[in-house]
Amino acid sequence: xxxxxxxxxxxGVFDTSLPELIYEAMYKALNDxxxxxxxxxxxxxxxxxxxxxxxxxxxxxxxxxxxxxxxxPIIRVEAACASxxxxxxxxxxxxxxxxxxxxxxxxxxxxxxxxxxxxxxxxAGDALRDxxxxxxxxxxxxxxxxxxxxxxxxxxxxxxxxxxxxxRNATLNPLAHFYHKDVDLEAINSSPMxxxxxxxxxxxxxxxxxxxxxxxxxxxxxxxxKIIGSTVKTDAISLSQRTDLTTFKAAILAAKDAYKTANxxxxxxxxxxxxxxxxIAEIIAMEDLGFCNKGEGVKLIRDDETSLSGRxxxxxxxxxxxxxxxxxxxxxxxxxxxxxxxxxxxxxxxxPDAKIGLAHNIGGAGGTAVVHILEGSK
Numbered sequence: 001x002x003x004x005x006x007x008x009x010x011x012g013v014f015d016t017s018l019p020e021l022i023y024e025a026m027y028k029a030l031n032d033x034x035x036x037x038x039x040x041x042x043x044x045x046x047x048x049x050x051x052x053x054x055x056x057x058x059x060x061x062x063x064x065x066x067x068x069x070x071x072x073p074i075i076r077v078e079a080a081c082a083s084x085x086x087x088x089x090x091x092x093x094x095x096x097x098x099x100x101x102x103x104x105x106x107x108x109x110x111x112x113x114x115x116x117x118x119x120x121x122x123x124a125g126d127a128l129r130d131x132x133x134x135x136x137x138x139x140x141x142x143x144x145x146x147x148x149x150x151x152x153x154x155x156x157x158x159x160x161x162x163x164x165x166x167x168r169n170a171t172l173n174p175l176a177h178f179y180h181k182d183v184d185l186e187a188i189n190s191s192p193m194x195x196x197x198x199x200x201x202x203x204x205x206x207x208x209x210x211x212x213x214x215x216x217x218x219x220x221x222x223x224x225x226k227i228i229g230s231t232v233k234t235d236a237i238s239l240s241q242r243t244d245l246t247t248f249k250a251a252i253l254a255a256k257d258a259y260k261t262a263n264x265x266x267x268x269x270x271x272x273x274x275x276x277x278x279x280i281a282e283i284i285a286m287e288d289l290g291f292c293n294k295g296e297g298v299k300l301i302r303d304d305e306t307s308l309s310g311r312x313x314x315x316x317x318x319x320x321x322x323x324x325x326x327x328x329x330x331x332x333x334x335x336x337x338x339x340x341x342x343x344x345x346x347x348x349x350x351x352p353d354a355k356i357g358l359a360h361n362i363g364g365a366g367g368t369a370v371v372h373i374l375e376g377s378k
Contacts (some may be wrong), residue, residue: 001092002224003374005033005214006336011177011207011324018054018108023066025210025329026104033214034221037067040214041098043074044090046083046105047328052120053111063104073098080124081277084211084331085232085361085370091215092230092372099217105333106210107326117206121327124364126238137277138203140239140365142195145280147245149197152295156197159279160188161301163201166276166315169308170322172349177207177324202279207324211332213339222377225339229262229373231255237367248366251288255360255371259290262373266290269373270354271341272312273334275362276319285360286314289371313351316341331361331370342376 007028009021022045030037045063050056060074079086084105091101109117122136130140149155167183170176183201191200215227233250236242242249259265266289274289276282283297291312292300300306306314317323317337320330338357340346354376361370 001215001217001227002219003213003227003335003339004035004216004220004224005029006212006339007032008175008211008329008333008336009209010175011209011326013110014208016208018050018056018106019062019066021108021208021210022063022104022106025106025212026066026102029102029212029214035100035214035216037069039100040072040102041100043072043102043104044087045074045076046078046087046332047076048078048080048083048107048124049109049120049327054108079368080363081275081325081327082331082361082363082368082370083328084333085359085372086331086368088213088332088335088372089230089232089370092227096217101215102212103215103332104210104212105328105331107328108208109206109326110208114206129238129240135239137365138195138198141278141280142198143239144245144284144365145197145278148280148284151246152298154298158283158298158301159202160185162276162279162282163188163321165307166319166322169316169349170318172347173317173323176318176322177205178318178322198278198280204277204320204325207326209324209326209329211329211336213332213335223343224377225342226375226377227372228375229258229371231257231261232368232370234368235366237364239365247284247294248288248362248369250366250369251285251360251362251371254369255289258371258373264356264373268356269312269358270356271316271338271351272314272358272360273317273319273337274314274360276315276321277325277362279321281362282314282319289358289360308349308351316346316349316351331359334359334361335372335374338374342374
């Protein structure tokens with residue numbers, strides 16, 4: 001399957017409605033592709049919270065109202081923060097009766113108070129266990145961070161380096177939530193505590209935004225990027241059902257299968273977009289994806305190997321921490337960034353000679369894991 005067009009909105013806090021965000025991303029992706037809307041055979045839409053946030057479900061029909069053709073098969077998928085990644089995987093796995101597919105993800109999170117949004121986001125956790133105990137996601141990832149820092153030779157200083165790198169990358173990405181916000185270690189270290197050991201800069205923002213890609217079973221030109229592997233795995237929803245809180249088993253298994261399908265290994269990856277909803281998540285991701293051994297993710301950060309000039313640049317667009325996290329759009333935005341990099345069009349954040357990229361999208365606290373591997377044409 002080939003990605004022929006990409007498009008996304010800026011991520012941030014906007015007065016723009018959810019349908020307006022969706023329309024902008026679709027319009028840009030179709031304009032970037034030789035495939036026009038009349039050539040699209042199906043649409044897959046990713047969203048998590050339009051029901052509780054906007055009081056709007058039946059989202060496939062909402063998409064139809066934005067298109068000149070209303071008779072297309074349109075499917076909505078939901079897998080919490082992995083919704084966008086799942087949408088791409090569904091297209092990759094679909095019967096080949098659909099030659100051209102438009103994939104779009106969007107989220108409007110800033111219509112309510114932080115308290116309400118935190119409660120709604122917590123719906124991605126276990127309602128019978130975690131939610132009743134007040135385990136919103138900053139608390140869940142704080143538990144993961146605490147376990148990791150206790151188990152390995154690591155400290156909060158290592159987490160701060162993840163935040164610093166991703167915020168610096170975001171300053172080179174005009175579409176990022178924190179495009180204009182350059183920070184230093186002092187600002188990161190002195191930011192308010194959210195849930196120990198995680199402070200404000202350890203956490204991704206609550207963002208509005210949308211992203212879209214156009215994919216085809218047939219290569220359309222030299223700008224196309226091929227999806228050579230895409231795998232989904234799931235795990236129990238509650239942390240109380242996990243035996244190891246320093247790794248995501250679903251991500252390890254998804255990566256293993258994606259590498260096998262693509263006939264590549266971790267050492268073949270030139271760039272990666274990983275799901276850094278919190279700083280500890282990026283470190284865990286590097287280990288789960290096989291970029292290093294368990295407990296050695298912090299060494300990659302300390303040695304600057306994941307920066308734009310490093311051996312394996314990670315989250316070149318700023319990641320969720322710097323670029324933003326409009327939940328349903330995030331997994332698709334990762335794909336947009338990798339396509340830009342493999343096409344050689346990422347501007348100041350361009351990684352030289354990038355040929356193979358990996359996207360890693362997580363739902364909840366490791367309950368869903370999606371891994372895609374992409375190959376450029378050049």
